[in-house]
Amino acid sequence: MRKELIGILFFFLAIFILISLLSYSPSDPSVHHAKSADHIHNLSGLPGAYLAGILIGFSGLGAFCIPGVFLFSSIRFFGNPQRKAILKSVGGGILLAVSTGSLLAFRQHQYLVLGNNISAGGIIGMPLKSVLIKYSTFTGGGIILALMWIIGFALAAGISLTPPVVFAQRCQKAILGAVNRMKALFIIWREQRKRAKRRLK
Numbered sequence: 001m002r003k004e005l006i007g008i009l010f011f012f013l014a015i016f017i018l019i020s021l022l023s024y025s026p027s028d029p030s031v032h033h034a035k036s037a038d039h040i041h042n043l044s045g046l047p048g049a050y051l052a053g054i055l056i057g058f059s060g061l062g063a064f065c066i067p068g069v070f071l072f073s074s075i076r077f078f079g080n081p082q083r084k085a086i087l088k089s090v091g092g093g094i095l096l097a098v099s100t101g102s103l104l105a106f107r108q109h110q111y112l113v114l115g116n117n118i119s120a121g122g123i124i125g126m127p128l129k130s131v132l133i134k135y136s137t138f139t140g141g142g143i144i145l146a147l148m149w150i151i152g153f154a155l156a157a158g159i160s161l162t163p164p165v166v167f168a169q170r171c172q173k174a175i176l177g178a179v180n181r182m183k184a185l186f187i188i189w190r191e192q193r194k195r196a197k198r199r200l201k
Contacts, residue, residue, distance in 0.1 A: 014070035020048035062101030069093030092155025101125030
């Protein structure tokens with residue numbers, strides 16, 4: 001019964017965070033700036049304004065992945081969750097949010113969302129993108145972030161990466177087997193050719 005209650009709580013947290021993010025306004029009070037709380041645009045009130053300000057400030061548009069993470073966690077609690085699985089979801093969610101913001105920052109630094117200019121990656125995603133581009137070039141940084149995104153999504157959603165890995169290993173084994181077979185056939189053909197030349201001499 002306790003697990004079901006936690007699952008319901010996570011579900012409502014996902015809805016609350018989503019509403020807070022969708023109704024985010026830079027003019028609302030937040031930890032980044034002190035403003036009057038007389039008129040709050042956020043539909044979740046003052047708590048929603050602060051929460052949206054923190055999430056968007058840290059990970060930019062990647063923050064919109066977080067409600068999905070809570071939703072996945074909620075679904076897990078209705079099953080037979082383990083503490084390790086929940087920790088994987090949280091870690092994957094953080095990785096997913098940061099990598100999403102950083103990937104979006106490759107195109108432009110800010111996006112117009114529901115009438116508000118929102119940072120693509122926030123104070124974490126933007127520097128991460130800059131560091132990756134500096135030390136691994138534009139293409140290399142994109143590949144690294146794409147890999148981070150896939151891993152984060154798999155962890156957050158509880159998707160096992162084992163089947164693709166096994167498939168890749170089988171393909172590698174088959175390719176190596178074919179290459180070795182071709183090498184063996186080439187060696188046999190070369191030896192037969194040498195023998196034929198010797199006979200002609």
